[in-house]
Amino acid sequence: MSDQRTIVHLDLDSFFVSVERLKHPQLQGKPVLVGSDSDRGVVASCSYEARAFGVRSAMPMRTAKRLCPEAIILRGDSGAYMKKSDEVTEIIRARVPLFEKTSVDEFYVDLSGMERFFGALKLASELRQYISKETGLPNSFGLSINKTVSKVATNTAKPNGQREVERGTEKPFLAPMSIEAIPGVGEKTAHLLRSMGVAKIHTLQELPVELMQRLLGEHGPVLWRKANGIDNSPVTPWHERKSISTERTFERDTIDLAKLRGLLTAMAENLAFQLRKGQKLTSCIAVKIRYADMNTHTRQQRIGYTAADHLILPVVHELFRALYDRRQRIRLVGIRFSHLVGGGHQMDAFTDTEEAMNLYQAMDKMRKRFGDRVVMRATGLEAKSIGRMDNPFDGQAPVLLANRRS
Numbered sequence: 001m002s003d004q005r006t007i008v009h010l011d012l013d014s015f016f017v018s019v020e021r022l023k024h025p026q027l028q029g030k031p032v033l034v035g036s037d038s039d040r041g042v043v044a045s046c047s048y049e050a051r052a053f054g055v056r057s058a059m060p061m062r063t064a065k066r067l068c069p070e071a072i073i074l075r076g077d078s079g080a081y082m083k084k085s086d087e088v089t090e091i092i093r094a095r096v097p098l099f100e101k102t103s104v105d106e107f108y109v110d111l112s113g114m115e116r117f118f119g120a121l122k123l124a125s126e127l128r129q130y131i132s133k134e135t136g137l138p139n140s141f142g143l144s145i146n147k148t149v150s151k152v153a154t155n156t157a158k159p160n161g162q163r164e165v166e167r168g169t170e171k172p173f174l175a176p177m178s179i180e181a182i183p184g185v186g187e188k189t190a191h192l193l194r195s196m197g198v199a200k201i202h203t204l205q206e207l208p209v210e211l212m213q214r215l216l217g218e219h220g221p222v223l224w225r226k227a228n229g230i231d232n233s234p235v236t237p238w239h240e241r242k243s244i245s246t247e248r249t250f251e252r253d254t255i256d257l258a259k260l261r262g263l264l265t266a267m268a269e270n271l272a273f274q275l276r277k278g279q280k281l282t283s284c285i286a287v288k289i290r291y292a293d294m295n296t297h298t299r300q301q302r303i304g305y306t307a308a309d310h311l312i313l314p315v316v317h318e319l320f321r322a323l324y325d326r327r328q329r330i331r332l333v334g335i336r337f338s339h340l341v342g343g344g345h346q347m348d349a350f351t352d353t354e355e356a357m358n359l360y361q362a363m364d365k366m367r368k369r370f371g372d373r374v375v376m377r378a379t380g381l382e383a384k385s386i387g388r389m390d391n392p393f394d395g396q397a398p399v400l401l402a403n404r405r406s
Contacts, residue, residue: 006120007235008109009150010128010141012088013159015105016045019084020074022136031055031071033064044076048159078283078305082341087135089238095127101238103279104341108147110235121164128162144170146231151183170229175202182226189216189223201227241280244271247334253292255329261317267335268309268316275307275337282337285312287319290332299323305341312337 012018016034021027031050035043041061053068065071085104092099098110109127111120124143131139142153144165152174157163165173174181179201180190192215198204204227212220225231246267254260264287275282286300299319306312316335324330 004112005145006111006114006143007146007150008111008120008124008127008141008143009147009154010092010107010109010124010131010139011154011158012085012105013138013140014045014047015085015137016076016081017047018137019077019081022084023077023080027072031068033061033068033071033073034076035061035073037061037073037075046071082305084135084137085341088131088137088139091131091134092127095130096123098235099238100235108150108235125162132160146170146229147233147235148183148226148231149173149229152177152181155181171205174227174229175200175205177201179204179227182223184219184223184226189219192216241340243336243338243340244274244280244282245334245336246271247288247332249290249332250330253329253331255326260320260330260333264316264320264333264335265313267333268313271335271337272307272309272312275340280340281305281307282312282340284337284339285315285319286336286338287316287323288332288334288336289320289323289330291325292329292331294331296332297323300336300338302339 017027017032020032020034027047029049030047031053032047033043033050033055034045035041038061043055043057043059043061043064045057046055046064050064050068050071053071055064055068055071061073065073081104088107089101092107092109096109096111097114100108102108109124111123114120114123121143124141128139128141131137138160140154140157140160141162142150142155142157142165143163144150144153145167149165149170153163153165177200179185179193179198182201182204185193193199193204198207204224207224209221209224212224214220216223248263248267282303283305284300284302286298288296288298290296299322301315301319303311303315320333
């Protein structure tokens with residue numbers, strides 16, 4: 001039963017900024033922005049001093065600079081952020097029986113049953129303090145019977161705080177908050193609800209669930225349950241996935257460069273889409289070629305963390321050019337993305353412009369609805385089906401893509 005669970009949501013406060021302040025203590029107390037320092041860039045993370053001026057994560061950098069002209073803008077250091085994230089992950093792994101890592105700076109911990117022996121609030125408090133002591137990173141947590149209420153509680157406890165929502169008080173705890181406080185309520189949903197006079201969660205709690213179904217489809221009842229403090233979603237055990245790959249064996253060995261380049265484009269686009277769908281980034285790309293005589297050659301290159309097609313594709317094609325011997329026919333080509341991390345567009349914001357991020361979000365929305373080949377580059381149109389995965393990052397065994405013949 002969900003009301004017998006004890007779930008902690010833990011968040012590393014202004015994570016990127018906090019890591020930068022460990023390296024540069026003089027940044028303490030100052031408004032700091034991390035992201036692409038251009039008018040077309042976006043804010044990946046901002047300090048609470050910057051938030052006091054109205055700056056928010058994912059905001060266009062030009063807007064942030066206008067709101068807070070004195071802000072210190074840093075490009076970002078993804079390697080340092082991942083190192084610190086790994087440190088926190090290992091601390092949590094060593095101290096709790098079940099946890100889920102949902103991004104580079106966010107975790108859920110299931111302490112169900114442990115409160116009878118140790119006290120869940122005491123355990124969570126000690127974990128928060130230990131993380132702060134060992135890593136130097138401020139962090140906050142919320143504790144309740146489910147993920148939704150705990151996440152909302154964390155947001156009310158920030159920065160560097162904690163909050164417990166006692167069992168049975170979930171609904172009144174949520175009631176006075178704005179509807180945007182509910183995880184999963186985006187700008188469009190909020191606008192629709194506000195146009196109906198629903199601005200606070202208590203109003204949403206009183207709406208018939210059937211009306212929510214008619215308004216928002218299957219998402220409506222889910223949102224209604226969250227507003228009423230009901231969330232049965234489990235804490236999914238976290239398993240780090242090291243790589244994602246795909247390869248194709250041709251029915252006939254080929255030297256058709258147009259065909260090869262088109263297939264590589266389609267394969268890379270598909271893998272990049274799987275990364276974005278799983279909120280992952282890669283920092284190492286490898287291309288493999290197997291010739292007709294069965295000799296196999298692989299070359300890889302390290303890159304900055306990304307899941308963006310326009311940054312990945314040039315690397316894939318350059319690796320292929322470096323590998324390819326024009327005198328031999330090719331039997332198989334493959335691509336592998338490795339050194340994967342969580343964080344999604346949160347870390348892609350170091351290099352992406354606002355326009356690029358919006359474009360990928362629009363394309364991925366269409367792919368999720370109509371299939372992963374509904375939107376693709378013209379060079380990849382000739383490639384046959386390249387396989388698909390529901391979610392290669394959910395801890396389940398992935399669908400095997402190797403050696404699909406084309």
